[in-house]
Amino acid sequence: MGKYVVLALQIVIALSLAGSLFVQAVILPLVWVDLEGEALWGRIVLVAIAAFWILGLQVCAVCIWRLLTLVRRGSVFSRAAFRWVDVIIGAIAFDAVVTFALAALLAPGSAAPGVVGLVCGAAFVTGGVALLVVVMRQLLQQAMDREIEARTLRSELDGVV
Numbered sequence: 001m002g003k004y005v006v007l008a009l010q011i012v013i014a015l016s017l018a019g020s021l022f023v024q025a026v027i028l029p030l031v032w033v034d035l036e037g038e039a040l041w042g043r044i045v046l047v048a049i050a051a052f053w054i055l056g057l058q059v060c061a062v063c064i065w066r067l068l069t070l071v072r073r074g075s076v077f078s079r080a081a082f083r084w085v086d087v088i089i090g091a092i093a094f095d096a097v098v099t100f101a102l103a104a105l106l107a108p109g110s111a112a113p114g115v116v117g118l119v120c121g122a123a124f125v126t127g128g129v130a131l132l133v134v135v136m137r138q139l140l141q142q143a144m145d146r147e148i149e150a151r152t153l154r155s156e157l158d159g160v161v
Contacts, residue, residue: 056095
């Protein structure tokens, strides 16, 4: 991956993190005020779900930033990468659960069944993204195994020559 691609992605991540912090600091309190007529527990739950969901995205962004740092250093094929990928998987799965919790909370209320279905679908798709990252983690493991195998074969070849 070229250094300009890494830099561009880091700029996108930095802007996304800044935007998410703005949402947490400004927009969520405004949503709290807008929900003034709702029951207190409903306000708390809806704002908390939004805050937790944004937190999951922020965790993913920080982990991707760390992986990009490993890419830039040329050490992405290391055990350190797995830690960040595992955290990404956990954060995406967390967001899937939070999204499903929102659907479960909307279901007994006055929300249209289609809205509840859409939110359930979003939770399902988010869980699928977590599984996709699990597959990508396995691909990373296979790439590392091939890298180790190639190094071993090179050292054996150097010994023969």
